[in-house]
Amino acid sequence: MRDTGNGLAAKAKAKVLKEKEGSELPGVWVAYGKLLQHLRKRAGLSQQALGAAIGYSLEQVASVEQGRRPAKAAFTVAADPVLNAGGVLLVLQDDVDRAKLPQFFRNFALIEADVVSRFSYDPLLVPGLLQTERYARAVFAGHCPPFSEEVVDQHTEGRLSRQKLLTRVPMAELSFIVSEEALRDPVGGADVMREQWGQLLEVGSMRNVEVQIMPAGRGFHPGKNGPFVIAESQEHRHFGYFESQGVGCVVHDAADVSAFGLRCGKLRSQALNVGESARLIERLVGET
Template identity: 35%
Template sequence: MNEAVDEAGWDVEPGDEIEPLVQAVGKLLKVCREAAGMRVAELGEVLGYGEDMIRKMERGARIPRPEYLDRADQVLNAQGHLRAFTKDMERARYPKKVRELAQLEERAVEMLLYSNHNVHGLLQTPEYARALFEMRQPALSADVIERECAALMARKSVFERDPAPDLSFVQEQVTLERPLGGKMVLRRQLEHLLEMAKLRNVSLQVMPTDREEHAGTQGLIEVLKFADGTAIGRSEGAFNGRPVSSPRDLRVLELRYGMIRAQALPPRESQTFIEQVLGRL
Protein backbone atom coordinates (compact mmCIF):
# COMPACT_ATOMS: atom_id res chain seq x y z
CA MET A 1 0.00 0.00 0.00
CA ASN A 2 1.60 3.27 -1.09
CA GLU A 3 1.64 6.70 0.55
CA ALA A 4 -1.30 7.91 -1.57
CA VAL A 5 -3.47 5.27 0.07
CA ASP A 6 -2.88 6.70 3.54
CA GLU A 7 -3.72 10.18 2.29
CA ALA A 8 -7.05 9.22 0.75
CA GLY A 9 -8.87 11.17 3.43
CA TRP A 10 -9.15 11.90 7.13
CA ASP A 11 -11.32 10.44 9.84
CA VAL A 12 -14.55 12.27 10.64
CA GLU A 13 -14.44 14.14 13.94
CA PRO A 14 -17.07 12.72 16.35
CA GLY A 15 -20.04 15.05 16.76
CA ASP A 16 -19.04 17.22 13.82
CA GLU A 17 -22.06 18.70 12.03
CA ILE A 18 -20.48 17.69 8.73
CA GLU A 19 -20.76 13.98 9.65
CA PRO A 20 -24.24 13.40 8.09
CA LEU A 21 -23.05 14.79 4.76
CA VAL A 22 -19.93 12.62 4.80
CA GLN A 23 -22.10 9.57 5.52
CA ALA A 24 -24.43 10.49 2.65
CA VAL A 25 -21.48 10.79 0.25
CA GLY A 26 -20.21 7.44 1.51
CA LYS A 27 -23.54 5.77 0.73
CA LEU A 28 -23.49 7.33 -2.72
CA LEU A 29 -20.00 5.96 -3.30
CA LYS A 30 -21.21 2.47 -2.41
CA VAL A 31 -24.34 2.75 -4.57
CA CYS A 32 -22.29 3.90 -7.57
CA ARG A 33 -19.75 1.12 -7.07
CA GLU A 34 -22.41 -1.57 -6.84
CA ALA A 35 -24.27 -0.13 -9.83
CA ALA A 36 -21.04 -0.42 -11.82
CA GLY A 37 -20.77 -4.07 -10.77
CA MET A 38 -17.42 -3.62 -9.02
CA ARG A 39 -16.28 -5.18 -5.77
CA VAL A 40 -14.32 -3.14 -3.23
CA ALA A 41 -11.12 -4.99 -4.11
CA GLU A 42 -11.57 -4.27 -7.81
CA LEU A 43 -12.17 -0.57 -7.28
CA GLY A 44 -9.20 -0.40 -4.93
CA GLU A 45 -6.95 -1.98 -7.52
CA VAL A 46 -8.06 0.45 -10.24
CA LEU A 47 -7.78 3.57 -8.06
CA GLY A 48 -4.74 2.49 -6.06
CA TYR A 49 -6.41 2.50 -2.63
CA GLY A 50 -6.67 -0.19 0.03
CA GLU A 51 -9.93 -2.07 0.62
CA ASP A 52 -10.13 -0.94 4.25
CA MET A 53 -9.82 2.71 3.21
CA ILE A 54 -12.60 2.40 0.64
CA ARG A 55 -14.90 0.66 3.13
CA LYS A 56 -14.28 3.44 5.66
CA MET A 57 -15.25 6.06 3.10
CA GLU A 58 -18.35 4.14 2.07
CA ARG A 59 -19.63 3.95 5.63
CA GLY A 60 -18.87 7.63 6.29
CA ALA A 61 -16.05 7.11 8.75
CA ARG A 62 -13.45 8.65 6.46
CA ILE A 63 -13.66 11.91 4.51
CA PRO A 64 -12.75 11.27 0.85
CA ARG A 65 -10.38 13.64 -0.86
CA PRO A 66 -11.88 15.63 -3.77
CA GLU A 67 -9.45 13.96 -6.19
CA TYR A 68 -10.67 10.55 -5.03
CA LEU A 69 -14.28 11.53 -5.83
CA ASP A 70 -13.20 12.81 -9.22
CA ARG A 71 -11.40 9.57 -10.13
CA ALA A 72 -14.17 7.37 -8.72
CA ASP A 73 -16.73 9.35 -10.73
CA GLN A 74 -14.86 8.52 -13.92
CA VAL A 75 -14.20 4.87 -13.12
CA LEU A 76 -17.75 4.18 -11.91
CA ASN A 77 -19.38 6.24 -14.68
CA ALA A 78 -21.28 8.21 -12.03
CA GLN A 79 -22.06 11.02 -14.50
CA GLY A 80 -20.90 13.77 -12.18
CA HIS A 81 -22.93 12.71 -9.13
CA LEU A 82 -19.78 12.05 -7.08
CA ARG A 83 -17.84 14.97 -8.51
CA ALA A 84 -20.65 17.31 -7.40
CA PHE A 85 -19.53 16.86 -3.78
CA THR A 86 -15.85 17.71 -4.27
CA LYS A 87 -16.11 21.22 -2.78
CA ASP A 88 -18.15 19.97 0.18
CA MET A 89 -15.58 17.30 0.94
CA GLU A 90 -12.75 19.80 0.52
CA ARG A 91 -14.26 21.86 3.32
CA ALA A 92 -15.13 18.79 5.39
CA ARG A 93 -11.50 17.67 5.50
CA TYR A 94 -10.49 20.56 7.72
CA PRO A 95 -10.96 20.80 11.50
CA LYS A 96 -14.27 22.36 12.53
CA LYS A 97 -12.66 25.43 14.07
CA VAL A 98 -10.69 26.08 10.87
CA ARG A 99 -13.78 25.68 8.69
CA GLU A 100 -15.63 28.24 10.76
CA LEU A 101 -12.74 30.71 10.56
CA ALA A 102 -12.38 30.18 6.80
CA GLN A 103 -16.08 30.89 6.30
CA LEU A 104 -15.72 34.18 8.18
CA GLU A 105 -12.64 35.12 6.16
CA GLU A 106 -14.48 34.37 2.93
CA ARG A 107 -17.16 36.93 3.91
CA ALA A 108 -14.85 39.63 5.24
CA VAL A 109 -14.30 42.84 3.27
CA GLU A 110 -11.65 44.12 5.68
CA MET A 111 -9.31 42.40 8.14
CA LEU A 112 -7.15 43.90 10.88
CA LEU A 113 -4.53 41.38 12.02
CA TYR A 114 -1.79 41.83 14.62
CA SER A 115 0.56 38.91 15.37
CA ASN A 116 3.14 38.83 18.14
CA HIS A 117 4.49 35.26 18.31
CA ASN A 118 4.52 33.89 14.75
CA VAL A 119 3.91 35.13 11.24
CA HIS A 120 0.14 35.32 10.73
CA GLY A 121 -1.37 32.16 9.24
CA LEU A 122 -2.58 33.89 6.07
CA LEU A 123 1.00 34.96 5.37
CA GLN A 124 2.75 31.69 6.18
CA THR A 125 4.56 29.56 3.61
CA PRO A 126 3.85 25.80 3.67
CA GLU A 127 7.32 25.11 5.09
CA TYR A 128 6.95 27.66 7.88
CA ALA A 129 3.47 26.40 8.77
CA ARG A 130 4.65 22.80 8.90
CA ALA A 131 7.55 23.77 11.17
CA LEU A 132 5.14 25.42 13.60
CA PHE A 133 2.82 22.41 13.73
CA GLU A 134 5.77 20.05 14.19
CA MET A 135 6.85 22.08 17.25
CA ARG A 136 3.52 21.67 19.05
CA GLN A 137 3.57 19.99 22.45
CA PRO A 138 2.24 17.43 23.05
CA ALA A 139 3.45 16.33 19.62
CA LEU A 140 0.83 16.10 16.89
CA SER A 141 0.49 12.99 14.76
CA ALA A 142 1.65 13.10 11.13
CA ASP A 143 -1.99 12.85 10.03
CA VAL A 144 -3.04 15.83 12.13
CA ILE A 145 -0.09 17.89 10.89
CA GLU A 146 -1.05 17.16 7.28
CA ARG A 147 -4.64 18.12 7.96
CA GLU A 148 -3.78 21.35 9.75
CA CYS A 149 -1.28 22.42 7.06
CA ALA A 150 -3.77 21.70 4.27
CA ALA A 151 -6.47 23.67 6.06
CA LEU A 152 -4.18 26.64 6.58
CA MET A 153 -3.10 26.73 2.95
CA ALA A 154 -6.74 26.48 1.79
CA ARG A 155 -7.56 29.67 3.73
CA LYS A 156 -5.23 31.56 1.40
CA SER A 157 -7.98 31.57 -1.21
CA VAL A 158 -8.95 34.86 0.43
CA PHE A 159 -6.20 36.50 -1.64
CA GLU A 160 -7.83 35.27 -4.86
CA ARG A 161 -11.23 36.83 -4.21
CA ASP A 162 -12.63 39.47 -6.53
CA PRO A 163 -13.18 42.05 -5.24
CA ALA A 164 -10.33 41.43 -2.84
CA PRO A 165 -10.72 42.32 0.84
CA ASP A 166 -8.52 44.98 2.44
CA LEU A 167 -5.94 43.25 4.63
CA SER A 168 -3.88 45.02 7.27
CA PHE A 169 -1.11 43.05 8.99
CA VAL A 170 1.18 44.16 11.80
CA GLN A 171 4.00 41.76 12.70
CA GLU A 172 6.28 41.94 15.70
CA GLN A 173 9.94 42.24 14.77
CA VAL A 174 10.79 39.00 16.55
CA THR A 175 8.47 37.02 14.24
CA LEU A 176 10.69 38.06 11.33
CA GLU A 177 13.98 37.16 13.00
CA ARG A 178 13.36 33.92 14.89
CA PRO A 179 14.51 31.12 12.50
CA LEU A 180 11.67 28.68 13.18
CA GLY A 181 12.27 25.62 11.03
CA GLY A 182 15.77 26.81 10.13
CA LYS A 183 17.29 29.75 8.27
CA MET A 184 16.22 28.53 4.83
CA VAL A 185 12.61 28.29 5.97
CA LEU A 186 12.82 31.80 7.40
CA ARG A 187 14.46 33.12 4.22
CA ARG A 188 11.63 31.81 2.06
CA GLN A 189 9.09 33.17 4.55
CA LEU A 190 10.59 36.66 4.40
CA GLU A 191 10.70 36.56 0.60
CA HIS A 192 7.03 35.59 0.63
CA LEU A 193 6.19 38.51 2.94
CA LEU A 194 7.83 40.91 0.51
CA GLU A 195 5.78 39.43 -2.33
CA MET A 196 2.54 39.77 -0.37
CA ALA A 197 3.39 43.34 0.64
CA LYS A 198 3.32 44.33 -3.03
CA LEU A 199 -0.38 43.47 -3.36
CA ARG A 200 -2.54 46.58 -3.61
CA ASN A 201 -5.03 45.35 -1.02
CA VAL A 202 -2.38 44.35 1.53
CA SER A 203 -0.75 46.61 4.12
CA LEU A 204 2.15 44.99 6.00
CA GLN A 205 3.82 46.76 8.91
CA VAL A 206 6.54 45.81 11.37
CA MET A 207 6.42 46.66 15.09
CA PRO A 208 10.05 47.29 16.15
CA THR A 209 11.25 45.75 19.39
CA ASP A 210 12.81 49.02 20.57
CA ARG A 211 9.46 50.86 20.85
CA GLU A 212 9.03 52.43 24.29
CA GLU A 213 5.24 52.49 23.91
CA HIS A 214 3.26 49.53 22.62
CA ALA A 215 -0.53 49.09 22.53
CA GLY A 216 -0.24 45.39 21.67
CA THR A 217 1.27 44.06 24.87
CA GLN A 218 -1.92 42.12 25.60
CA GLY A 219 -1.46 39.80 22.64
CA LEU A 220 -2.76 39.16 19.15
CA ILE A 221 -5.73 41.02 17.70
CA GLU A 222 -8.01 40.02 14.83
CA VAL A 223 -10.97 42.03 13.55
CA LEU A 224 -13.00 40.92 10.53
CA LYS A 225 -15.47 43.36 9.00
CA PHE A 226 -18.33 42.31 6.70
CA ALA A 227 -20.23 44.00 3.87
CA ASP A 228 -23.42 44.36 5.93
CA GLY A 229 -21.65 46.56 8.47
CA THR A 230 -21.24 43.86 11.12
CA ALA A 231 -17.89 42.58 12.38
CA ILE A 232 -16.31 40.05 14.68
CA GLY A 233 -13.06 40.25 16.58
CA ARG A 234 -10.95 38.67 19.26
CA SER A 235 -7.84 39.36 21.27
CA GLU A 236 -5.82 37.28 23.70
CA GLY A 237 -5.87 40.09 26.23
CA ALA A 238 -9.50 41.19 26.05
CA PHE A 239 -12.88 39.64 26.83
CA ASN A 240 -11.18 36.43 28.07
CA GLY A 241 -10.05 35.73 24.52
CA ARG A 242 -13.62 35.11 23.34
CA PRO A 243 -14.88 36.34 19.93
CA VAL A 244 -16.94 39.53 20.27
CA SER A 245 -19.35 41.25 17.88
CA SER A 246 -20.98 44.08 19.84
CA PRO A 247 -20.10 47.61 18.63
CA ARG A 248 -18.84 48.53 22.09
CA ASP A 249 -16.42 45.58 22.33
CA LEU A 250 -15.27 45.95 18.74
CA ARG A 251 -14.48 49.61 19.36
CA VAL A 252 -12.01 48.55 22.06
CA LEU A 253 -10.20 46.22 19.65
CA GLU A 254 -10.21 48.71 16.78
CA LEU A 255 -8.87 51.47 19.02
CA ARG A 256 -6.10 49.21 20.23
CA TYR A 257 -5.27 48.08 16.69
CA GLY A 258 -5.24 51.68 15.45
CA MET A 259 -2.66 52.57 18.09
CA ILE A 260 -0.55 49.55 17.12
CA ARG A 261 -0.55 50.64 13.48
CA ALA A 262 0.45 54.16 14.44
CA GLN A 263 3.34 52.90 16.58
CA ALA A 264 4.61 50.43 13.97
CA LEU A 265 6.85 51.25 11.01
CA PRO A 266 4.97 52.54 7.93
CA PRO A 267 4.50 49.97 5.13
CA ARG A 268 7.38 51.18 2.93
CA GLU A 269 9.81 51.31 5.88
CA SER A 270 8.56 47.89 6.96
CA GLN A 271 9.46 46.41 3.57
CA THR A 272 12.92 47.92 3.85
CA PHE A 273 13.27 46.43 7.32
CA ILE A 274 12.30 42.96 6.05
CA GLU A 275 14.81 43.28 3.21
CA GLN A 276 17.52 44.11 5.75
CA VAL A 277 16.65 41.07 7.87
CA LEU A 278 16.73 38.93 4.75
CA GLY A 279 20.12 40.32 3.83
CA ARG A 280 21.56 39.26 7.18
CA LEU A 281 20.57 35.61 6.77
Protein backbone atom coordinates in the same frame (compact mmCIF):
# COMPACT_ATOMS: atom_id res chain seq x y z
CA MET B 1 -8.33 -18.42 30.12
CA ARG B 2 -10.59 -15.82 31.69
CA ASP B 3 -9.73 -12.13 31.55
CA THR B 4 -8.33 -10.70 34.74
CA GLY B 5 -9.88 -7.61 36.26
CA ASN B 6 -7.13 -5.47 34.75
CA GLY B 7 -7.70 -7.03 31.34
CA LEU B 8 -11.42 -6.30 31.45
CA ALA B 9 -10.75 -2.75 32.58
CA ALA B 10 -8.29 -2.22 29.74
CA LYS B 11 -10.80 -3.53 27.18
CA ALA B 12 -13.53 -1.31 28.59
CA LYS B 13 -11.24 1.71 28.47
CA ALA B 14 -10.25 0.93 24.88
CA LYS B 15 -13.92 0.66 23.91
CA VAL B 16 -14.74 4.01 25.54
CA LEU B 17 -11.80 5.67 23.78
CA LYS B 18 -12.84 4.19 20.45
CA GLU B 19 -16.41 5.41 20.92
CA LYS B 20 -15.13 8.84 21.96
CA GLU B 21 -12.94 9.09 18.87
CA GLY B 22 -15.86 8.12 16.66
CA SER B 23 -18.15 10.69 18.29
CA GLU B 24 -15.61 13.45 17.67
CA LEU B 25 -15.48 12.98 13.92
CA PRO B 26 -16.62 16.23 12.28
CA GLY B 27 -20.15 15.82 10.97
CA VAL B 28 -19.25 17.22 7.56
CA TRP B 29 -16.63 14.47 7.07
CA VAL B 30 -19.25 11.83 7.83
CA ALA B 31 -21.81 13.50 5.54
CA TYR B 32 -19.26 13.83 2.73
CA GLY B 33 -18.36 10.15 3.14
CA LYS B 34 -21.99 9.03 2.93
CA LEU B 35 -22.54 11.13 -0.16
CA LEU B 36 -19.37 9.77 -1.75
CA GLN B 37 -20.49 6.20 -1.07
CA HIS B 38 -23.92 6.89 -2.57
CA LEU B 39 -22.42 8.43 -5.71
CA ARG B 40 -19.90 5.59 -6.06
CA LYS B 41 -22.57 2.92 -5.83
CA ARG B 42 -24.80 4.83 -8.25
CA ALA B 43 -21.87 4.84 -10.70
CA GLY B 44 -21.48 1.07 -10.26
CA LEU B 45 -17.92 1.32 -8.94
CA SER B 46 -16.24 -0.54 -6.12
CA GLN B 47 -14.00 1.35 -3.69
CA GLN B 48 -10.99 -0.18 -5.39
CA ALA B 49 -12.21 0.84 -8.85
CA LEU B 50 -12.87 4.42 -7.73
CA GLY B 51 -9.44 4.58 -6.12
CA ALA B 52 -7.77 3.33 -9.28
CA ALA B 53 -9.64 5.89 -11.39
CA ILE B 54 -8.56 8.87 -9.27
CA GLY B 55 -5.13 7.71 -8.05
CA TYR B 56 -5.95 6.71 -4.47
CA SER B 57 -5.77 3.40 -2.63
CA LEU B 58 -8.76 1.30 -1.60
CA GLU B 59 -7.93 2.07 2.05
CA GLN B 60 -7.94 5.81 1.41
CA VAL B 61 -11.31 5.70 -0.34
CA ALA B 62 -12.75 3.56 2.46
CA SER B 63 -11.45 5.96 5.13
CA VAL B 64 -13.05 8.93 3.39
CA GLU B 65 -16.36 7.10 3.01
CA GLN B 66 -16.34 6.22 6.71
CA GLY B 67 -15.60 9.83 7.68
CA ARG B 68 -12.38 8.82 9.40
CA ARG B 69 -10.24 10.82 6.98
CA PRO B 70 -11.14 14.13 5.34
CA ALA B 71 -11.03 14.36 1.58
CA LYS B 72 -8.29 16.58 0.23
CA ALA B 73 -9.18 19.06 -2.49
CA ALA B 74 -7.28 16.96 -5.06
CA PHE B 75 -9.39 13.91 -4.11
CA THR B 76 -12.62 15.86 -4.61
CA VAL B 77 -11.52 17.45 -7.88
CA ALA B 78 -10.64 14.01 -9.26
CA ALA B 79 -13.69 12.14 -7.91
CA ASP B 80 -16.43 14.62 -8.87
CA PRO B 81 -16.28 14.07 -12.67
CA VAL B 82 -15.59 10.32 -12.38
CA LEU B 83 -18.78 9.97 -10.33
CA ASN B 84 -20.71 12.43 -12.50
CA ALA B 85 -21.48 14.28 -9.26
CA GLY B 86 -22.31 17.58 -10.91
CA GLY B 87 -20.18 19.58 -8.45
CA VAL B 88 -21.94 18.47 -5.25
CA LEU B 89 -18.70 17.15 -3.76
CA LEU B 90 -16.90 20.37 -4.69
CA VAL B 91 -19.56 22.38 -2.85
CA LEU B 92 -18.71 20.54 0.38
CA GLN B 93 -14.94 20.91 0.12
CA ASP B 94 -14.64 24.24 1.93
CA ASP B 95 -16.57 22.84 4.88
CA VAL B 96 -14.46 19.68 4.86
CA ASP B 97 -11.30 21.80 4.94
CA ARG B 98 -12.63 24.06 7.68
CA ALA B 99 -13.25 21.03 9.91
CA LYS B 100 -9.51 20.26 9.71
CA LEU B 101 -8.82 23.38 11.75
CA PRO B 102 -8.46 23.27 15.55
CA GLN B 103 -11.95 23.15 17.01
CA PHE B 104 -11.61 26.40 18.98
CA PHE B 105 -10.95 28.33 15.74
CA ARG B 106 -13.77 27.00 13.55
CA ASN B 107 -16.42 29.55 14.56
CA PHE B 108 -14.19 32.45 13.60
CA ALA B 109 -13.09 30.63 10.42
CA LEU B 110 -16.72 30.80 9.23
CA ILE B 111 -16.71 34.58 9.73
CA GLU B 112 -13.28 34.99 8.18
CA ALA B 113 -14.19 33.14 4.98
CA ASP B 114 -16.80 35.77 4.09
CA VAL B 115 -15.16 39.05 5.18
CA VAL B 116 -14.86 42.24 3.18
CA SER B 117 -11.97 43.39 5.37
CA ARG B 118 -9.69 41.89 7.98
CA PHE B 119 -6.99 43.40 10.19
CA SER B 120 -4.67 41.49 12.50
CA TYR B 121 -1.77 42.08 14.85
CA ASP B 122 0.58 39.17 15.56
CA PRO B 123 3.42 39.61 18.06
CA LEU B 124 4.69 36.04 18.33
CA LEU B 125 4.23 34.21 15.02
CA VAL B 126 3.72 34.93 11.35
CA PRO B 127 -0.09 35.03 10.91
CA GLY B 128 -1.65 31.82 9.63
CA LEU B 129 -2.96 33.41 6.42
CA LEU B 130 0.64 34.24 5.45
CA GLN B 131 2.41 31.06 6.60
CA THR B 132 4.21 28.70 4.25
CA GLU B 133 3.42 25.01 4.52
CA ARG B 134 6.73 24.25 6.24
CA TYR B 135 6.31 27.07 8.76
CA ALA B 136 2.73 26.00 9.57
CA ARG B 137 3.83 22.39 9.95
CA ALA B 138 6.61 23.42 12.34
CA VAL B 139 4.09 25.34 14.47
CA PHE B 140 1.69 22.40 14.75
CA ALA B 141 4.50 19.87 15.23
CA GLY B 142 5.65 21.85 18.27
CA HIS B 143 2.26 21.65 20.00
CA CYS B 144 2.21 20.54 23.64
CA PRO B 145 0.87 17.96 24.31
CA PRO B 146 2.05 16.68 20.93
CA PHE B 147 -0.33 16.12 18.04
CA SER B 148 -0.21 12.90 16.05
CA GLU B 149 1.28 13.17 12.56
CA GLU B 150 -2.23 12.79 11.13
CA VAL B 151 -3.53 15.74 13.14
CA VAL B 152 -0.48 17.85 12.21
CA ASP B 153 -1.26 17.08 8.55
CA GLN B 154 -4.94 17.95 8.95
CA HIS B 155 -4.34 21.22 10.80
CA THR B 156 -1.67 22.24 8.28
CA GLU B 157 -4.02 21.51 5.36
CA GLY B 158 -6.80 23.43 7.09
CA ARG B 159 -4.57 26.45 7.66
CA LEU B 160 -3.37 26.49 4.05
CA SER B 161 -6.94 26.18 2.77
CA ARG B 162 -7.80 29.44 4.59
CA GLN B 163 -5.33 31.25 2.34
CA LYS B 164 -7.87 31.18 -0.49
CA LEU B 165 -9.08 34.39 1.15
CA LEU B 166 -5.99 36.17 -0.22
CA THR B 167 -7.09 35.67 -3.84
CA ARG B 168 -10.83 35.31 -3.43
CA VAL B 169 -13.19 37.16 -5.79
CA PRO B 170 -14.58 39.57 -4.75
CA MET B 171 -11.34 40.61 -3.10
CA ALA B 172 -11.15 41.23 0.62
CA GLU B 173 -9.09 44.11 2.02
CA LEU B 174 -6.46 42.49 4.26
CA SER B 175 -4.01 44.18 6.61
CA PHE B 176 -1.38 42.44 8.73
CA ILE B 177 0.97 43.87 11.34
CA VAL B 178 3.65 41.44 12.45
CA SER B 179 6.28 42.07 15.10
CA GLU B 180 9.93 42.09 14.07
CA GLU B 181 10.59 39.58 16.86
CA ALA B 182 8.24 37.09 15.19
CA LEU B 183 10.18 37.42 11.92
CA ARG B 184 13.53 36.87 13.63
CA ASP B 185 12.42 33.82 15.64
CA PRO B 186 13.73 30.80 13.65
CA VAL B 187 10.56 28.68 13.69
CA GLY B 188 11.41 25.50 11.78
CA GLY B 189 15.02 26.61 11.18
CA ALA B 190 16.86 29.02 8.89
CA ASP B 191 15.69 27.49 5.59
CA VAL B 192 12.05 27.60 6.66
CA MET B 193 12.37 31.25 7.70
CA ARG B 194 14.09 32.24 4.46
CA GLU B 195 11.18 30.74 2.54
CA GLN B 196 8.73 32.44 4.90
CA TRP B 197 10.28 35.88 4.39
CA GLY B 198 10.02 35.37 0.64
CA GLN B 199 6.34 34.53 1.02
CA LEU B 200 5.73 37.70 3.03
CA LEU B 201 7.32 39.81 0.29
CA GLU B 202 5.30 38.05 -2.41
CA VAL B 203 1.94 38.30 -0.64
CA GLY B 204 2.68 41.85 0.51
CA SER B 205 2.96 42.93 -3.12
CA MET B 206 -0.69 42.01 -3.79
CA ARG B 207 -2.90 45.07 -4.18
CA ASN B 208 -5.47 43.94 -1.59
CA VAL B 209 -2.87 43.03 1.05
CA GLU B 210 -0.79 45.24 3.34
CA VAL B 211 2.02 43.82 5.47
CA GLN B 212 3.52 46.12 8.10
CA ILE B 213 6.25 45.30 10.58
CA MET B 214 6.26 46.56 14.16
CA PRO B 215 9.98 47.13 14.76
CA ALA B 216 11.65 45.88 17.92
CA GLY B 217 12.47 48.41 20.60
CA ARG B 218 9.40 50.61 20.20
CA GLY B 219 8.52 50.33 23.87
CA PHE B 220 4.94 49.83 25.01
CA HIS B 221 2.15 49.89 22.44
CA PRO B 222 -1.42 48.48 22.32
CA GLY B 223 -0.23 45.22 20.75
CA LYS B 224 1.72 44.31 23.86
CA ASN B 225 -1.54 43.03 25.32
CA GLY B 226 -1.59 40.22 22.76
CA PRO B 227 -2.66 39.28 19.24
CA PHE B 228 -6.10 40.12 17.88
CA VAL B 229 -8.15 40.29 14.71
CA ILE B 230 -10.90 42.63 13.51
CA ALA B 231 -13.15 41.38 10.72
CA GLU B 232 -15.96 43.03 8.78
CA SER B 233 -18.62 40.78 7.27
CA GLN B 234 -20.44 41.17 3.95
CA GLU B 235 -23.33 42.64 5.97
CA HIS B 236 -20.85 45.17 7.47
CA ARG B 237 -21.02 43.70 10.93
CA HIS B 238 -17.77 43.93 12.86
CA PHE B 239 -16.24 41.15 14.94
CA GLY B 240 -13.14 40.80 17.05
CA TYR B 241 -11.18 37.66 17.72
CA PHE B 242 -8.31 36.70 20.00
CA GLU B 243 -6.79 33.47 21.20
CA SER B 244 -4.21 32.13 23.64
CA GLN B 245 -3.07 28.68 24.69
CA GLY B 246 -5.53 26.85 22.48
CA VAL B 247 -8.56 28.91 23.51
CA GLY B 248 -10.22 31.26 21.04
CA CYS B 249 -12.86 33.93 21.61
CA VAL B 250 -15.08 35.67 19.05
CA VAL B 251 -16.00 39.18 20.26
CA HIS B 252 -19.47 40.45 19.32
CA ASP B 253 -20.02 43.33 21.76
CA ALA B 254 -19.91 46.62 19.84
CA ALA B 255 -17.99 48.48 22.55
CA ASP B 256 -15.31 45.80 22.76
CA VAL B 257 -14.95 45.63 18.97
CA SER B 258 -14.71 49.42 18.88
CA ALA B 259 -11.81 49.27 21.36
CA PHE B 260 -10.10 46.78 19.06
CA GLY B 261 -10.57 49.30 16.24
CA LEU B 262 -8.89 52.07 18.24
CA ARG B 263 -5.92 49.80 18.94
CA CYS B 264 -5.79 48.86 15.27
CA GLY B 265 -5.46 52.52 14.26
CA LYS B 266 -2.76 53.16 16.85
CA LEU B 267 -0.74 50.14 15.76
CA ARG B 268 -0.91 51.05 12.07
CA SER B 269 0.45 54.50 12.89
CA GLN B 270 3.30 53.12 15.02
CA ALA B 271 4.41 50.29 12.70
CA LEU B 272 6.69 50.75 9.70
CA ASN B 273 4.81 51.61 6.55
CA VAL B 274 4.44 49.05 3.78
CA GLY B 275 7.56 50.11 1.88
CA GLU B 276 9.73 50.30 4.99
CA SER B 277 8.42 46.92 6.10
CA ALA B 278 9.33 45.29 2.77
CA ARG B 279 12.84 46.71 3.01
CA LEU B 280 13.24 45.32 6.54
CA ILE B 281 12.21 41.85 5.33
CA GLU B 282 14.63 42.14 2.42
CA ARG B 283 17.42 42.94 4.89
CA LEU B 284 16.55 39.81 6.84
CA VAL B 285 16.85 37.77 3.64
CA GLY B 286 20.21 39.39 2.93
CA GLU B 287 21.52 38.60 6.41
CA THR B 288 21.19 34.82 5.90
